[in-house]
Amino acid sequence: MKKILIIGSQGMLGQELVEVFKKDSDYKVIAWDKKDIDIANEKEVMKKVGFTKPDVIINAAAYNAVDKCEADAKEYALAKKVNGLAPGYLAKAAKKNKAILVHYSTDYVFDGDFGKLISKEPAGCTHSCATCSLHDNFQPEIGYHEDDLPNPISKYGKTKLLGEKEVAKNMSSKGGSAYGGKNYYLIRISKLFGKPALSEGAKKSFFDIMLELGKTKKEVKVVDEETSCFTYAPDLAKKTKEVIDSEKPFGIYHITNGGSCTWYEAAVELYKQASAGGGSAYGGKIKAKIIPVSGAEFPRPAKRPPYSVLVNTKLNPMRDWKEALKEYLINSKLQAPNSK
Numbered sequence: 001m002k003k004i005l006i007i008g009s010q011g012m013l014g015q016e017l018v019e020v021f022k023k024d025s026d027y028k029v030i031a032w033d034k035k036d037i038d039i040a041n042e043k044e045v046m047k048k049v050g051f052t053k054p055d056v057i058i059n060a061a062a063y064n065a066v067d068k069c070e071a072d073a074k075e076y077a078l079a080k081k082v083n084g085l086a087p088g089y090l091a092k093a094a095k096k097n098k099a100i101l102v103h104y105s106t107d108y109v110f111d112g113d114f115g116k117l118i119s120k121e122p123a124g125c126t127h128s129c130a131t132c133s134l135h136d137n138f139q140p141e142i143g144y145h146e147d148d149l150p151n152p153i154s155k156y157g158k159t160k161l162l163g164e165k166e167v168a169k170n171m172s173s174k175g176g177s178a179y180g181g182k183n184y185y186l187i188r189i190s191k192l193f194g195k196p197a198l199s200e201g202a203k204k205s206f207f208d209i210m211l212e213l214g215k216t217k218k219e220v221k222v223v224d225e226e227t228s229c230f231t232y233a234p235d236l237a238k239k240t241k242e243v244i245d246s247e248k249p250f251g252i253y254h255i256t257n258g259g260s261c262t263w264y265e266a267a268v269e270l271y272k273q274a275s276a277g278g279g280s281a282y283g284g285k286i287k288a289k290i291i292p293v294s295g296a297e298f299p300r301p302a303k304r305p306p307y308s309v310l311v312n313t314k315l316n317p318m319r320d321w322k323e324a325l326k327e328y329l330i331n332s333k334l335q336a337p338n339s340k
């Protein structure tokens, strides 16, 4: 039986990881959150992990207040500790105890400069349409590949990149900076949604906020920018287990649900699904009209990448985000029972 230590177990993702691994009798799950360990305290991490001796450590703990840490120096210092340095302490503890480390990062480590992103050509393309029809059935995947160079444009993004580097540095047998270190999976995700976290600092996900607004407002303005992918926490938890169980090669992975969209496009789909069948389970059809606006209408302290689709070149893809959203709405009893 493998001992798996899940840290951040009360978080949006952490609670799903606990559920997925608890169903498998091959695993003994140890679930810790902030009250059990402060990952930003190196001594505590070394002592508690050393005492527990896990085979696998999953770090789902993080500081996620993107705007707060942009605007406030104290918050930024905390974000650097939790997102930047703490993953390095966990890596040291994992290495010392010969455990595998799984750590999560974000699309916000990229700048999102669409102009610099290259769409890969189909194999064999001659770059002349007169002699090549390969593009006829080719769906280019424009976005960030696992080995693309990060260049964060927000303080939050910088702290998450520091965390990536600390994991790589401290897990690598030579202590080198190359990402080809040992025994860790670095999983980048974007726009997480699912059941709200159980922890004190729980924030609502975008979809829950939009549903609330749809109930109470006549008009909801939503930013029609920042194209990226959604990630459904239960799907990510299952995929993480698949990666561990199938002993995929260590390194960086991009795991999101299929399809990409702006915030506005996501809100349109949400209201369509939640209103289907009269929206009776949701206390009546959502009446709010959604207005697409530019990011300039909602000035926020932190810059967001305008385009940060994460391309997965290593794993079987997960289902489309719209399918995952349907399941989320059904599970949270927000969707009309007879909707399709």
Ligand SMILES: NC(=O)c1ccc[n+]([C@@H]2O[C@H](COP(=O)([O-])OP(=O)(O)OC[C@H]3O[C@@H](n4cnc5c(N)ncnc54)[C@H](OP(=O)(O)O)[C@@H]3O)[C@@H](O)[C@H]2O)c1
Pocket: 007, 008, 009, 010, 011, 012, 013, 014, 033, 034, 037, 038, 039, 040, 059, 060, 061, 062, 063, 064, 082, 104, 105, 106, 107, 189, 190, 191, 192, 193, 197, 199, 200, 201, 202, 203
């Ligand atoms: N949410 C997103 O949209 C998103 C997007 C991209 C990447 N990610 C990444 O995905 C992972 C999971 O995110 P999530 O949204 O599930 O996070 P979350 O819901 O905020 O959960 C994080 C958990 O970590 C705990 N925690 C915070 N500081 C800690 C510390 N010093 N020691 C121990 N535990 C601590 C939190 O407790 P308190 O709440 O009490 O502070 C909370 O229970 C993170 O690595 C995150 O950066 C998330």
